[in-house]
Amino acid sequence: MKLSHKTQWLENLPLSTLQTLMARYALRAFPAIVQRYESTTFHEDHFLKHARSLLSAVCLIAKPSEELRIAAVFAAANARQAGHDVDHSAASLAAVAAARSLVLRRGDEAKHEILSSIETLPFSDFAEQAQWDYGKISSASENPAISHSPLWTIELQHFEAARQIDTPNDRKLQKRLSFWREWYQGFLDGKPLDWELQRRVALIDDTIWDAGPETVAAEIERIRSLFELEQEIANLKGQLTAVQNTPAAALIGDNGGPPLEDAPARAFQTDLALIWKQVEELEEEIAKPSPSLSHLEKIAKALWDISLRMTAYCGSIADGMIREGSKELAKAGAKWTARATAVTVTAQTEGVQSVVKAIGAFVKTLQ
Template identity: 30%
Template sequence: MVEIADIDSLGRLEAWLNGQSHEVAVCIAPRAAAWVLPIWWHAVLSEDWARGREWTALTVLRCTLISYVAAKMPNEDIKRVASNAAATARTSASLASGAATHAAAAHAAFSAAFAASTAFSDEPVNTAFNAFAASINSASTAAAGSNNHSYSVSDPSTPAFAIWQSFRADASQMKDEEILVFMPLWQQGVGPFDGLWEKINGFVEGGDSPHDWQFWIEWYQALLDGRPMLGNAARTWEMLEKIALIKPEVWDQGPEAVNPMIHEIWDLVRLRIEAEELRAQKEAFLAERATPEQRSHNQPPGLVEAEPEIARHVTIIWAGLDEASEELAAKEPDKERLTQIAKGMLAALRAVAAYCGKLADRVIKAAASVIGAGVGTALLDHVANNGRLMQFAKDLLTWSVGGG
């Protein structure tokens, strides 16, 4: 049996993979593709052979994202879209193989993504091996011009060394039921292609449509960092699955068609997270300061009697937050309803802010004197000065009217 510490060649890697479970092999492939993804991405942004063909990074990005999702949730729907992504990649790969010799590194990176997208198959060991071999080939070829020992696994200055080192770190922490998406992509935290990644960011930021590629930039950065992209692992997987399941014909139309749809999904899931967190804040506030009756009716404690106009607006805001959260949780949220909720919340928030701003401390002090224990001060601060509530209502309106 090959020990992890002894894996320093493709032959030993293959022997080790043959002793692993299906799940482990499937988890190796997307990591291998992600290591060298910047090589292809940078090439299509900067090299004449790619720009002349109007290629983009989309095919490789799609394959890599789907390979991660397929490793986590290999259901039939995901397998179907993974098959389609692999078929599309196969066609593109045949075109890429005819490019100039200096494109070899980019082509190998493409091959790693293609192999990863087929890792759900009945032969995951072979596909994981192919993805890793292509990754090593891409990294080594990219470095060959400046380093005669680019294939070396003992020279710390080579990309190949970094890949082998990161693979062994992954393998030592791998469990059958886990995918290593939330571990830093590089074992040392710094990868050999960080310079390319900085250039990619610069190209995107200075391009014609940086907003359209923002998701992909943040998604890959989260892979590098080893963290859930949305901060919430469950919601991150929910989002990635939805993106993976976008219809193939939309992907086939290119970035102009699919990137806005991806951004809308991204915004929706972020709204769901924010609604959940704001509701939790509200419930914590009410649990500490309100009676059971007030909590059940979204009634602001004390202000019902002391400041009825403010109380009415606060009730509208809190009820709107509850309604928005429930509607956002639907499989297909009703955008017209969400538009009305957002408008109602914004109007109420602005009314409370204007009222408090006009009367300033006199209102807060009067409320506090009637309610006691500073509840009035805390309530008005919670609502009028809660920038997250206002921003949520604005973002909700933007998304619901189609401007996400």
């Protein structure tokens, strides 16, 4: 293959560097994978195949694993096959090359795939930006270029730096593609979505990808809602652990805090233990291949009821601060303890309610 000025400077670079640069090339070209639709049909299946190919490529670079490599093999093959239905553009060729260059067994074949694809990209902006990327890669001990930098950092002559994926004025279609627009915006800004979330989407089974856009969108929504629920659970567990290690928690029932003989205080301590129990049950349930809707709803109700009791308890602390302002709470230590306890309870309540809302969102994806 005869190389032009676009690729001559790339010819002798290490393959791993070329693979990262190829992924960045493909990301920049990605909005051109679809036309600026007016009356033209949006080829959603064509779009999804190439989005999957590019997703698998960036995940494999960022978090390499054998399961992602296998996913990239199938993703690249399916995207390449999509050319039989819709003509390949430079952008679609780049999305395919980004994945294929990572899974081809021979290095010379992978390099040829990369250079051939880059030759088809029409604008000088791409080469200039890739040179900036190369400088970033060369000066770093790790590989930041795939994620830590915005896609465009140079002044562009031919391309729109903020260009997003174009979709027709179809609300259902826009909703199905909402994940992909957010995913792409993350790379535009140099702040990609959580890699674990991306990895889970990349590993969606072939049977689901082949079942059509509606099925794919539903599975992505399920994966995302489950991921967000897991994050809320982790945040709540962190709060609960912190509470156990704070002076305010230790002083509940001591002279500086609400007395143990106070019924709301005793109920609060009981509820802290109940939250742990419900969270453990929740983690066990969502880990199952087919979580029980009724069990999830039961857990959500139990947690919501606890949050209401905690809100009432927080109110009782505030009342106590007012009533006893001239007595015990006049002491600096007592003031701090009461306030810290109120803040602690408020944080717990918000954390519990966030988990409940996340359970509700996850349950909707299972119905």
